[in-house]
Amino acid sequence: MSYPFLKGHGTHNDFVVLPDHDGSVHGDLDAARVRALCDRRGGLGADGVLRVVREQDRWFMDYRNADGSIAEMCGNGIRVFALHLVQEGLADAGEPFGVDTRDGVKTVTVDGDAHEGQVTVDMGVPTVLGETEVSVGDHTWAATHVDVGNPHAVAFVDDLADAGSLLEAPAYDAAVYPHGVNVEFVVRRGEGHVAMRVHERGAGETQACGTGACAVALASMAGSGPATYRVDQPGGTVTITRDREGRVLMSGPAVIVARGTTDL
Numbered sequence: 411m412s413y414p415f416l417k418g419h420g421t422h423n424d425f426v427v428l429p430d431h432d433g434s435v436h437g438d439l440d441a442a443r444v445r446a447l448c449d450r451r452g453g454l455g456a457d458g459v460l461r462v463v464r465e466q467d468r469w470f471m472d473y474r475n476a477d478g479s480i481a482e483m484c485g486n487g488i489r490v491f492a493l494h495l496v497q498e499g500l501a502d503a504g505e506p507f508g509v510d511t512r513d514g515v516k517t518v519t520v521d522g523d524a525h526e527g528q529v530t531v532d533m534g535v536p537t538v539l540g541e542t543e544v545s546v547g548d549h550t551w552a553a554t555h556v557d558v559g560n561p562h563a564v565a566f567v568d569d570l571a572d573a574g575s576l577l578e579a580p581a582y583d584a585a586v587y588p589h590g591v592n593v594e595f596v597v598r599r600g601e602g603h604v605a606m607r608v609h610e611r612g613a614g615e616t617q618a619c620g621t622g623a624c625a626v627a628l629a630s631m632a633g634s635g636p637a638t639y640r641v642d643q644p645g646g647t648v649t650i651t652r653d654r655e656g657r658v659l660m661s662g663p664a665v666i667v668a669r670g671t672t673d674l
């Protein structure tokens with residue numbers, strides 16, 4: 411069976427987008443199909459899949475990692491998802507609208523010029539849950555446990571190269587993260603400015619992680635007042651702002667690079 415897809419990315423964290431408005435095309439989307447779509451040699455290649463579903467009066471982002479696992483939320487994915495809706499005339503640029511996720515409804519705004527693909531997402535109020543540890547080989551770092559709807563461990567390192575090749579998942583405390591964890595390695599670049607690498611649960615090292623950038627910014631901010639951080643990643647930069655109420659806004663680019671059909 412042939413069905414439509416799009417390919418897009420947010421700071422080079424890339425996704426296959428599957429329009430499935432009434433759930434009739436991919437209602438049975440299983441892990442094996444997700445893995446086939448995300449396969450970088452035998453498939454379309456991506457870090458994850460975004461299934462676009464209409465539920466009652468809202469759009470639902472059904473997010474899957476490249477290994478077929480389900481995650482609660484994807485920060486780069488939701489920017490691509492929102493841009494897709496605007497480009498298809500299903501939502502308006504310049505107007506905030508809600509996108510449902512497994513972590514609840516997020517309010518997104520695609521900038522007035524949809525071709526620029528700059529999207530802001532209200533990520534809610536992430537929670538800093540305390541200290542833990544992560545390891546790569548025989549190197550262990552203290553890390554901050556941050557819940558951005560999905561789980562993160564943020565480790566400050568002397569040099570981003572200290573994390574090594576990241577071909578393997580860093581070791582973590584399974585009692586703290588019974589469902590796995592996304593691990594960010596961070597260095598400070600200056601006032602309100604950090605750089606990071608990430609090893610994502612279910613996808614390996616990716617070029618960027620939106621929820622990870624929020625976790626990193628929160629772990630970097632002193633106190634609890636308003637603050638803005640620039641977060642550089644191998645695939646690009648996002649801006650993270652915490653407001654007076656502790657809500658976190660993420661702004662960054664989104665791009666749709668291809669549209670087609672696939673038999674996968």
Ligand SMILES: N[C@@H](CCC[C@H](N)C(=O)O)C(=O)O
Pocket residue numbers: 423458475480481482483484485486487560561592610611612613616618619620621622
């Ligand atoms: N790349 C995403 C996060 C995707 C989910 C993550 N791998 C998990 O399993 O929690 C982002 O941009 O936030």
